[in-house]
Amino acid sequence: MNYFHYQDEALLCEEVPVAEIAAQVGTPFYLYSCRTLRHHFRVFDSAFAEVPHIVCFAVKANSNTAILRTFVREGGGVDIVSGGELFRALKAGVDPGKVVYSGVGKRDDEIDDALKAGILMFNVESDQELETINERARKLGARAGVGLRVNPDVDPETHPHISTGLKENKFGINVEASLAAYHRAAALKHLDIKGVSCHIGSQVTKLSPFTDALARLKELVRRLREEGNAVRYLDLGGGLGITYDREAPPHPSEYARAIIDASRDMECTFIFEPGRVIVGNAGILVTRVLYTKGNEGKRFVIVDAGMNDLLRPSLYGSYHQLQPVIRREREKITADVVGPICESGDFLAKGRQIPAFERGELIAVMSAGAYGFSMSSNYNSRPRIPEVLVRDGSCYVIRERETREDLIRGEKIPDFLNT
Numbered sequence: 001m002n003y004f005h006y007q008d009e010a011l012l013c014e015e016v017p018v019a020e021i022a023a024q025v026g027t028p029f030y031l032y033s034c035r036t037l038r039h040h041f042r043v044f045d046s047a048f049a050e051v052p053h054i055v056c057f058a059v060k061a062n063s064n065t066a067i068l069r070t071f072v073r074e075g076g077g078v079d080i081v082s083g084g085e086l087f088r089a090l091k092a093g094v095d096p097g098k099v100v101y102s103g104v105g106k107r108d109d110e111i112d113d114a115l116k117a118g119i120l121m122f123n124v125e126s127d128q129e130l131e132t133i134n135e136r137a138r139k140l141g142a143r144a145g146v147g148l149r150v151n152p153d154v155d156p157e158t159h160p161h162i163s164t165g166l167k168e169n170k171f172g173i174n175v176e177a178s179l180a181a182y183h184r185a186a187a188l189k190h191l192d193i194k195g196v197s198c199h200i201g202s203q204v205t206k207l208s209p210f211t212d213a214l215a216r217l218k219e220l221v222r223r224l225r226e227e228g229n230a231v232r233y234l235d236l237g238g239g240l241g242i243t244y245d246r247e248a249p250p251h252p253s254e255y256a257r258a259i260i261d262a263s264r265d266m267e268c269t270f271i272f273e274p275g276r277v278i279v280g281n282a283g284i285l286v287t288r289v290l291y292t293k294g295n296e297g298k299r300f301v302i303v304d305a306g307m308n309d310l311l312r313p314s315l316y317g318s319y320h321q322l323q324p325v326i327r328r329e330r331e332k333i334t335a336d337v338v339g340p341i342c343e344s345g346d347f348l349a350k351g352r353q354i355p356a357f358e359r360g361e362l363i364a365v366m367s368a369g370a371y372g373f374s375m376s377s378n379y380n381s382r383p384r385i386p387e388v389l390v391r392d393g394s395c396y397v398i399r400e401r402e403t404r405e406d407l408i409r410g411e412k413i414p415d416f417l418n419t
């Protein structure tokens with residue numbers, strides 16, 4: 001469910017014609033629907049209403065401070081993976097008591113910043129990290145809330161690049177080794193053991209990987225409690241998939257039902273770290289056709305957005321629907337839709353059946369709200385594109401288009417090159 005739809009032949013974001021926004025801000029740009037963002041957050045949050053829980057939005061999926069603030073206003077927390085994400089989340093006004101910090105490579109200065117902010121817990125991924133967090137907390141005279149990120153060794157059956165909960169992945173501590181790691185943590189004076197966490201992967205479209213992971217965690221929690229450890233939080237990570245093409249992922253209410261049913265009498269506060277399921281279908285990328293051409297019987301539609309703006313198709317071969325911003329009856333063609341970047345891997349779609357788009361026309365690249373802008377770069381010295389939020393019939397630029405000056409900000413030509 002989202003609020004991008006056609007009225008007559010024009011694509012609207014809520015009540016606002018996308019073509020009008022394009023005329024105001026130029027192309028390409030990211031466009032988000034505030035109503036969809038809120039709706040998705042509320043659907044997810046309310047699905048767990050019967051159990052204590054915190055929805056900690058995964059900042060990496062979409063890091064814009066206005067988007068983060070939208071969820072903070074809904075009572076959400078955040079899942080961060082860097083000092084930069086902590087900075088953004090605090091700017092957005094997040095309650096530090098609802099911040100969890102994941103990731104295999106936390107630096108000392110990042111740990112210090114999180115300790116000073118007073119975050120809820122670090123999801124710790126190695127023995128050395130436990131020692132380090134304990135040491136940083138000692139130096140700062142603080143106590144660090146920790147949970148161990150356990151690798152449950154389940155196959156999320158998703159793209160290998162975004163699968164994280166298998167033994168061979170770099171993430172987490174093996175279930176078997178985690179009990180010993182908890183014993184070490186319990187002996188460290190500046191740590192408070194708060195819970196257990198896991199994250200099995202992203203764009204997961206089945207329930208069984210989640211319930212399998214939960215079953216393994218449940219056993220661990222039972223043993224930890226038997227030994228007298230307080231395990232208050234159970235962080236089940238993110239990963240619930242969305243429909244890009246024909247996938248039929250479980251609805252958040254089915255996901256919640258399965259988890260609640262599988263965790264009866266565990267008496268813990270759940271933490272979830274959803275990213276994609278909240279923002280993915282709440283945002284689109286709007287691009288303009290620059291040229292069309294045919295080469296050796298192949299057809300190309302060349303647009304003004306490239307892999308630097310939306311990396312997912314190039315990096316994972318991901319599918320994003322392409323919709324005309326103004327619809328009309330016309331011939332269908334099979335073509336590659338490509339960007340202006342000097343790489344053959346720069347495409348938005350390959351061998352796709354699409355309307356015969358024409359030069360100057362606007363195309364909406366659907367489901368681009370998650371891992372779209374947040375993975376964009378300046379490659380080929382292309383200024384990063386603006387982000388626009390629609391709310392109640394008005395649109396707000398929540399990030400301006402970068403300028404050429406922004407491209408060279410911080411660069412310096414050393415003196416020896418000036419003489």
Ligand code: LLP
Pocket residue numbers: 058061079102103162164199201202203237238239240273274275276277312370371375
């Ligand atoms: N928690 C942790 C610890 C994670 O590593 C991730 C995603 C999430 C939560 C949020 O997962 P989600 O609910 O969004 O599936 N760039 C890739 C996705 C990488 C996901 C990395 N971790 C893509 O564009 O598909």
